[in-house]
Amino acid sequence: MPSSSATATAGNAVSNEQKSKSFAAFKHVVNYAKPHKLTFAAIFVCALLGISADLLQPYLVKIVIDDHLAKGKAEFGFIAMMAGIYLTISLISFLFTYLQNNLLQFAGQSIVAKIRKDLFRHISKMSMSYFDKIHRGSLVTNVSSDTETISQFFTQVLLSLIRDGMTLVLIIYFMFRLDATLAWYSLTILPVIGLVAFMFRRYLRQAYQVTRSRLSRLIGFIAENLSGMGLIQAFRQEEEQTRRFNEHNQSYWEGNMREVRANVLFNRTFDILGNLALVLVVWLGGMAVFHKSVEVGVLYAFTSYIRQFFQPINQITMQWNTFQSTMVSMDRIWKIFSTEPEVQDPLPERKAELRVEKTRGKVDFDHVTFGYAPSSPVIPDLDLHLSAGEMVGIVGTTGAGKSTLISLLNRFYDVNRGSIRIDDVDIRDIPQQQLHRLVGLIQQEPFLFSGSVLDNVRLFQDDIPREQVMEACRQVGVHDMIMRMPQGYDSQLSERGSGLSAGERQLISFARIMVFEPRILILDEATAHLDSQTEQLVQNALQTVSEGRTTLIIAHRLSTVMHADRILVMKDGRAVEEGTHDELIAMHGYYEQLFNHAKQASEEE
Structure with missing residues (x-):
């Protein structure tokens, strides 16, 4: 039997290899963001201006309380001016937050559209042996669901990292400006937050992997049954296939519930930590106000900041599940991108040209x-x-x-x-x-394909004239049938040409041959x-x-x-x-x- 140390070494090697693959996947996907560097720079500037304007509001209230109201000064003109400034910076915060969100959505959606385009092109170039081994449902999930998850990374996770990370830094700056002692007490909770995040990390990742895998199997089962619905009904397999669907559906539901429980436990733990920190600050700050070592306005501003302090932390941790799901999707997509077709085009020095x-x-x-x-x-x-x-x-x-x-x-x-x-x-x-x-x-x-008869014959190549398509159809004897259709060559066909007989579909495929004129026919x-x-x-x-x-x-x-x-x-x-x-x-x-x-x-x- 292998020793425990050997088993541990093997396990570490597998773990390191998985981390290396995950890093490669993350790096590959993030490379798609490089053409949008200026957009992300603009997002950063908008976020900085919007957050700064937002965080100035409690400080303005602190000035009004401590420098005027607490000293018995009731100057209406000064308070009106401060209210105007407060309103102005609120509008500034709204404006730059709006710009930031729109720019990020534009960049994120553009990135994911390019990933989806490249992914589909790569899949279409794979050898037939690849499709013999890979379930169609998995590929559908990769192109649709996994790319959508990556979209959430750029539009949610990245937004949270920029906005909430910057908010956290600026709040800490303002808290130390107000009172360094209270600020240090507030930061004592950070190591606990780090420990909780570390403990939940592996459990959350496993939950997301299980859910994605079960979703892929469910989609594959649905696609398979829809393709074979005629056979299912002919052999009265509706009940059996429904039973099997329910098994897949139940399995996916259980995986989802496990994921939800993990997220709720993770997020509520942070809510409790945030409330404990607020209670600690109010108690310590209240004692300081009672002993006249801290002003009332400072305590007001500090409690406002401590509430806002845990909001970005909570937002970042709430995005942890999306980030974990994104990493799983990145791994799956990178696995496709890193798979080379078994059948390759010749090297330039071996390439032969046959006209x-x-x-x-x-x-x-x-x-x-x-x-x-x-x-x-x-x-x-x-x-x-x-x-x-x-x-x-x-x-x-x-x-x-x-x-x-x-x-x-x-x-x-x-x-x-x-x-x-x-x-x-x-x-x-x-x-x-x-x-x-x-x-x-x-x-x-x-x-x-779904589309017009014309496009099905010329396979969506608009450079092939309509007259050439019609002549090809005449030669194979399908022209009269097409002209009897409601819109002739512009009649729309549904998927796989349902509504046409087997012979009519076959004659249309013959017309394709006449249009493209290959030298060898099979x-x-x-x-x-x-x-x-x-x-x-x-x-x-x-x-x-x-x-x-x-x-x-x-x-x-x-x-x-x-x-x-x-x-x-x-x-x-x-x-x-x-x-x-x-x-x-x-x-x-x-x-x-x-x-x-x-x-x-x-x-x-």
């Missing part, structure tokens, strides 16, 4: 080996060569490696061994943006869920979009690939047969088994 108009579309899979886990290859060794303009069908049972092949060509993943080349150029040497311009993908479930089970009539429409569109392009068709229905130039039959990640439909049938091999099975299933329908 779309000059690319022929020749594709070579040279002894490719790939596995999502290196120890379990999905494709053990594939050697496949496609001529420019050739149409190749890829068939096989589920798990044969068909879709994996397409993911590798799109470079969603990098091969473990071997290479994939387009026109004799390794795709790892082609910038990803250019590669995805060369390779067009039509998936089994085409994704449509259809991933594009007709798997279509009825025979709709499939024929899609087949006609396929003939149009595949003309002059190298085309790979992954097919569940063998009828989709029967007219391909060549059919590749895959089994267990290997190409076991290859040829035209007639050649493969004549072999009486694995393809014939698949064909007969599909024919029998079609007859049974």
